[in-house]
Amino acid sequence: MSNRPNRRPTRDTSNRVAEARGAGSGSNGLLIGGAVAVVLVLALLVAVFVGRDTGIPENDPTLTAEPVSVTGTALPTFDKSLATDPAVGMTLPTMTGDDLDGQPLTIAPSGNPQMIVYLAHWCPHCQNEVPELVTWLSQGGNGDVEVRGVTTGIDAKKPNYPPTKWLKSENWTVPTLIDPSGLAAESSGLSGYPYFVFVNAQGAVTARVSGELTIDEINSLLVGARSGSEPSPGTIGDQGPSSPADG
Amino acid sequence: MSTSVITTFFALLALACAATVVVGAGLALAARVNDGARAAVDRVGDELADAGLWLAAAIAAVATAGSLYLSGVAGFTPCTLCWYQRIAMYPLAVILVIAAWRRDISARVYVIPIAALGALVSCYHILIERFPDLHSAGCDPDNPCSLIWVEHFGFVTIPTMALAGFGAIITIVALTPRSAP
Numbered sequence: 307m308s309n310r311p312n313r314r315p316t317r318d319t320s321n322r323v324a325e326a327r328g329a330g331s332g333s334n335g336l337l338i339g340g341a342v343a344v345v346l347v348l349a350l351l352v353a354v355f356v357g358r359d360t361g362i363p364e365n366d367p368t369l370t371a372e373p374v375s376v377t378g379t380a381l382p383t384f385d386k387s388l389a390t391d392p393a394v395g396m397t398l399p400t401m402t403g404d405d406l407d408g409q410p411l412t413i414a415p416s417g418n419p420q421m422i423v424y425l426a427h428w429c430p431h432c433q434n435e436v437p438e439l440v441t442w443l444s445q446g447g448n449g450d451v452e453v454r455g456v457t458t459g460i461d462a463k464k465p466n467y468p469p470t471k472w473l474k475s476e477n478w479t480v481p482t483l484i485d486p487s488g489l490a491a492e493s494s495g496l497s498g499y500p501y502f503v504f505v506n507a508q509g510a511v512t513a514r515v516s517g518e519l520t521i522d523e524i525n526s527l528l529v530g531a532r533s534g535s536e537p538s539p540g541t542i543g544d545q546g547p548s549s550p551a552d553g
Numbered sequence: 554m555s556t557s558v559i560t561t562f563f564a565l566l567a568l569a570c571a572a573t574v575v576v577g578a579g580l581a582l583a584a585r586v587n588d589g590a591r592a593a594v595d596r597v598g599d600e601l602a603d604a605g606l607w608l609a610a611a612i613a614a615v616a617t618a619g620s621l622y623l624s625g626v627a628g629f630t631p632c633t634l635c636w637y638q639r640i641a642m643y644p645l646a647v648i649l650v651i652a653a654w655r656r657d658i659s660a661r662v663y664v665i666p667i668a669a670l671g672a673l674v675s676c677y678h679i680l681i682e683r684f685p686d687l688h689s690a691g692c693d694p695d696n697p698c699s700l701i702w703v704e705h706f707g708f709v710t711i712p713t714m715a716l717a718g719f720g721a722i723i724t725i726v727a728l729t730p731r732s733a734p
Contacts, residue, residue, distance in 0.1 A: 357557040499691055
């Protein structure tokens, strides 16, 4: 304290300091308060103009689709921790409902091997899987295997809704059932998205997989569906963070 | 007001928070080597001396209210990582209001670590949103953390907003001078 006078700045500097102090204490946060108010008002204005909900047409098949009707025995819920899937050898239930154009569609044993893909519009793994499958299908990768889709887990609150719009924008041409109630997924034992059921020409399940698959994995699973036999253990990807433990 | 308008509003506030972090951290770094920047930091400190803690409290309160709006009104279900971020953000709203009321800048000893932990979780959550395969190979039927409920301007998602909030709180509290007038 005693040395304070010695540290007194020159008049010029002291004036500037006083000015700065005055501005600081005089503003009492007015500058920041003003900036916050401006940001709030601007954000609100921009939000009102930018943030518009894009409605979906009232006649979109996602909205008009009737609940899927299922006949036959439901498959048990898929449990990847089981060494052998109890659904293998069971007959796929017959599922009837509307397709992406609102036309009737039935998924049932057809005398050909089949791969049924269950997709959720909001699931990023499904969003990754679809373009892969579209490319693979466009190259005829599926051969004699019929590919069918089920769009399930439908929720208008979740992103990328409606699934009809999403799948059409991806050039998804697979005959696909809209499953508004989730009954088709439940009857197939779905435990995660995407979900795959492989069926042989006799209509018996040869494999089920929950989680994203690579085209190589799909091709090896199709071998089982074509031959009518179960694929050798280990070819079914145990999808999940624990998968390295299986090797 | 539609959900889309309100989430856009929150996204814009998050951008303002992100700008605060960039400007604040940039100034603080520049102040180490440049006298002009040092003067600017002092000027900012003068302003923050009065309003800094209130500003940080407002950010935490708005983030808390926003998160409750998204889950309670908009109906977006919080995932596990969302909950960890909430655990960090909600107490900040209370601590910062009390600290601002008492003009107690020493509260930053508690505020910065909590906000930093929240920010770390946000970073991991953003990573999973962009690279869902890092977390799992498929979607949990109920509520996977990779699900992007809200996305504005191509990158502002809910954990991005949380990260901006945590970052702005840390920046403002760190720039607020120790001796309040």
